Amino acid sequence: AQKITQTQPGMFVQEKEAVTLDCTYDTSDQSYGLFWYKQPSSGEMIFLIYQGSYDEQNATEGRYSLNFQKARKSANLVISASQLGDSAMYFCAMREASNSGAGSYQLTFGKGTKLSVIP
Amino acid sequence: GAVVSQHPSRVICKSGTSVKIECRSLDFQATTMFWYRQFPKQSLMLMATSNEGSKATYEQGVEKDKFLINHASLTLSTLTVTSAHPEDSSFYICSASLYEQYFGPGTRLTVT
Numbered sequence: 001a002q003k004i005t006q007t008q009p010g011m012f013v014q015e016k017e018a019v020t021l022d023c024t025y026d027t028s029d030q031s032y033g034l035f036w037y038k039q040p041s042s043g044e045m046i047f048l049i050y051q052g053s054y055d056e057q058n059a060t061e062g063r064y065s066l067n068f069q070k071a072r073k074s075a076n077l078v079i080s081a082s083q084l085g086d087s088a089m090y091f092c093a094m095r096e097a098s099n100s101g102a103g104s105y106q107l108t109f110g111k112g113t114k115l116s117v118i119p
Numbered sequence: 120g121a122v123v124s125q126h127p128s129r130v131i132c133k134s135g136t137s138v139k140i141e142c143r144s145l146d147f148q149a150t151t152m153f154w155y156r157q158f159p160k161q162s163l164m165l166m167a168t169s170n171e172g173s174k175a176t177y178e179q180g181v182e183k184d185k186f187l188i189n190h191a192s193l194t195l196s197t198l199t200v201t202s203a204h205p206e207d208s209s210f211y212i213c214s215a216s217l218y219e220q221y222f223g224p225g226t227r228l229t230v231t
Contacts, residue, residue: 037222043210045163045222091162106153107220109162 004110011115013082021077021113023092033095034075040088087117123215125223140198140226142213148193149215157210169196203230
C-alpha cells in the first residue's frame with residue numbers, strides 16, 4: 001500500500017481563488033511528520049509547510065495552511081489567494097524513523113499534483 | 120541558512136562513461152545526505168542514504184555498484200553513475216540533513 005496518496009494528478013484554480021490539494025497517508029508510527037513541497041519547472045524542491053503528528057493546531061505559513069485531520073490520516077494543503085507563480089508540482093511527504101540507523105529520517109513522497117493557476 | 124548546492128546542474132555524457140555529481144551543504148554540517156532520482160512527471164524516489172564516514176544504505180532495486188556514493192566529509196557527498204546508459208537519464212536530487220532535510224537544486228543527467 002502507498003504510504004502517501006495524492007489523488008489529484010492535476011488541478012486548475014482561478015487566480016486569487018483558494019485551492020485545496022489532497023494528501024492522505026498511512027503509517028503505524030505514533031510520531032511522524034508531514035511536509036509539503038513545491039517543485040517549479042526548474043526542478044528545485046521548495047519547502048512550504050510542516051505538520052508534526054503531535055501538533056494540535058494546523059500549521060500555517062503565509063498563504064499556505066495545512067488541514068490536518070489525524071483520525072482520517074489526511075494532510076491537505078490549502079493555498080489561499082492563488083497567484084500565477086503558484087503554478088507548479090506539489091508533493092506531500094511523510095517523515096518516519098529511518099532505517100539508516102543514524103538518527104536522520106527518510107522522506108516518502110506522494111506522486112504529486114500539478115497545479116495550474118489560470119489568469 | 121541551510122543551503123545545499125549541487126554540481127553540475129546539467130550534464131550530458133556518452134553511454135558507457137561515468138559521471139560524478141557533488142552535493143554540498145554550504146552553511147551547516149550534515150551527518151546524513153540522501154540521494155533521490157526523479158523521472159519526468161514522476162515523484163522523487165529515494166536511492167540511498169549516506170552517512171559521513173560509513174557505507175551508504177541503498178534502497179531495494181538500486182544497484183550499489185552502478186551508483187557509487189561517497190560521503191567523505193560532513194559537507195560533501197558524491198554520487199557517481201558508472202557506465203551510464205540512456206536509461207540512467209534522469210533528474211538527481213540530493214538533500215542534506217541536520218534533522219530536517221534541505222534539498223539541493225538538482226542535476227539533470229542526459230546520457231546519449
